Amino acid sequence: MxxxxxxxxxxxxxxxxxxxxxxxxxxxxxxxxxxxxxxxxxxxxxxxxxxxxxxxxxxxxxxxxxxxxxxxxxxxxxxxxxxxxxxxxxxxxxxxxxxxxxxxxxxxxxxxxxxxxxxxxxxxxxxxxxxxxxxxxxxxxxxxxxxxxxxxxxxxxxxxxxxxxxxxxxxxxxxxCGLRRVPREWLAQVRPGGSILAPWGTAFRGRDALVRLTVRGDGTAEGPFLQVVNFMPMRAHRTAHPTFPPGLPLTDTRTGAWPPHGMWHPFPFLAGMRVERASHAVQRHDDGHTQWLYDLSGAGWTAAVRRERTGPGVVVRRAGERPLWDELLAAWEWWRSAGEPPVGRFGLSVDDKGETPWLDRPDRPVDATV
Missing domain, CATH: 3.40.50.150 (Vaccinia Virus protein VP39)
Structure with missing residues (x-):
């Protein structure tokens, strides 16, 4: 067969x-x-x-x-x-x-x-x-x-x-398997000029992107992202979500707009580069959905609820001090102001200090682009 x-x-x-x-x-x-x-x-x-x-x-x-x-x-x-x-x-x-x-x-x-x-x-x-x-x-x-x-x-x-x-x-x-960081042991085991092909992502959402890194003789690596993918995370890289106690106060109720995005839309992957130390999940309802945002240190959470029967707005409830919804909207505006770039315009640099995502060129790190 x-x-x-x-x-x-x-x-x-x-x-x-x-x-x-x-x-x-x-x-x-x-x-x-x-x-x-x-x-x-x-x-x-x-x-x-x-x-x-x-x-x-x-x-x-x-x-x-x-x-x-x-x-x-x-x-x-x-x-x-x-x-x-x-x-x-x-x-x-x-x-x-x-x-x-x-x-x-x-x-x-x-x-x-x-x-x-x-x-x-x-x-x-x-x-x-x-x-x-x-x-x-x-x-x-x-x-x-x-x-x-x-x-x-x-x-x-x-x-x-x-x-x-x-x-x-x-x-x-x-x-x-999905990575949250590139092990430095791999860089030492690849010959200079060799490459690493891996799904890399953040804790923000269960989506990664394939990155193809070329390893240099000095033990650093660099290369472009290729496409959004969905892989089970490496066991050592699984995200431990905090447990929130019941009865947390809910504040900051307001309305806003949030464009829908599909399963393979690039933004949820890219947002994790800007909204750090947080995770994101979507809960579906018969007439809409809720976007949940969690601070991974346990400092708070946000629920942004959109219901079709109540119009186009979003009702945001927050527990804790961190304004996660504001951070997510800021990431959306950053992406739009950059021309809504696809994943293929981004890349990753790896050195002893960690990983640095960039847009178009290594000298344009994501956390500095507008």
């Missing part, structure tokens, strides 16, 4: 790998593909619905393969998705952006099902590929799937944030 992968053959260099290594061979018997119409992950059991299972395996949809770090049991969905298979289209796009050639040494951070490692090993050679996975059970399952496919890249159980030093230096690092 071959995988009908939308967009997978767009890069001819990878077409043979996609044809030879089907995604279905790396998926568990019980899995949770994403239903776009219902916006939900529904279980599919190969034994009970083999045709439905195979259709989902070959579809261009993400599939959850683990819930709750493996503590979940049964076919019902768990509380938190903790391992998955990305859409074939995204896998193909990331491999094309990686720009890896046979003979190059590649480290993959986040083995998951093992499918991405299999594609890399098929094209680059299994001795050129090292993949690291923090979950021993996930790693063992991936290793078995790789062996069934006749491929034996090196599979390491460990914290991907530390890299795999004894396998370097690498020409490329490809990351399949």
């Amino acid at each position: 071959t995988t009908r992968t939308p967009g997978a053959a767009a890069d001819p260099a990878w077409a043979a790998a996609f044809a030879a290594v089907p995604r279905a061979a790396f998926l568990p018997r019980v899995m949770w593909p994403y239903d776009e119409e219902r916006e939900a992950f529904d279980a599919l059991d190969l034994a009970r619905d083999p045709e439905g299972w195979r259709r989902a395996a070959e579809a261009d949809v993400p599939i959850v393969t683990q819930w709750d770090d493996g503590a979940h049991a049964g076919s019902g969905r768990g509380a938190h998705a903790t391992s998955s298979a990305s859409t074939p289209r995204l896998v193909a796009a990331m491999l094309a952006a990686l720009d890896a050639e046979p003979g190059m040494r590649v480290l993959e951070v986040g083995t998951g099902t093992g499918w991405n490692a299999a594609l890399l090993a098929h094209r680059l050679g299994e001795r050129s590929v090292t993949t690291v996975e923090i979950d021993p059970g996930v790693a063992a399952t991936a290793r078995r799937a790789l062996r069934r496919a006749g491929l034996r890249p090196r599979v390491v159980v460990g914290d991907g944030a530390l890299g795999v030093p004894d396998g370097g230096p690498y020409d490329r690092i490809i990351v399949t």
Whole structure:
């Protein structure tokens, strides 16, 4: 069986790998593909619905393969998705952006099902590929799937944030989990002129953007963002949301305007560069939605409620001193005043002091642009 992968053959260099290594061979018997119409992950059991299972395996949809770090049991969905298979289209796009050639040494951070490692090993050679996975059970399952496919890249159980030093230096690092910071260990393990392809974002919203960083000889790195993506965060980079006690006073009730934005709109990703140390979530209602903003230090929260039946305004309620809604509106005006730039006009610089996002050029950091 071959995988009908939308967009997978767009890069001819990878077409043979996609044809030879089907995604279905790396998926568990019980899995949770994403239903776009219902916006939900529904279980599919190969034994009970083999045709439905195979259709989902070959579809261009993400599939959850683990819930709750493996503590979940049964076919019902768990509380938190903790391992998955990305859409074939995204896998193909990331491999094309990686720009890896046979003979190059590649480290993959986040083995998951093992499918991405299999594609890399098929094209680059299994001795050129090292993949690291923090979950021993996930790693063992991936290793078995790789062996069934006749491929034996090196599979390491460990914290991907530390890299795999004894396998370097690498020409490329490809990351399949969301980052909140770029580990400095990776910069030391990539040869000068090599690159890191990773989803990077902030705690503000569950959206990242792929960044392609070129590593310099002085241990710094720099490069552009490519596209907005949605990845599960690296375990060490998960955001711990504060718990707010009941009965907080609600103040600052007023009206305002807030333009709607879709799931892949660039602004929620970009806003996190300006609204620091905060998280954002949207609660849907039958007649509108509420945008929740949380200060991650526990200093307060804001709820901005928009109801269709009450007109175009937004009612803002705030607990605590931090004016989060004002900060978000200021970020929106900053983005609009800059010409509503897409993600591709932004980039990231990394050095010993941390990460610095920029607009158009490294000498135009986001926190200084207007």
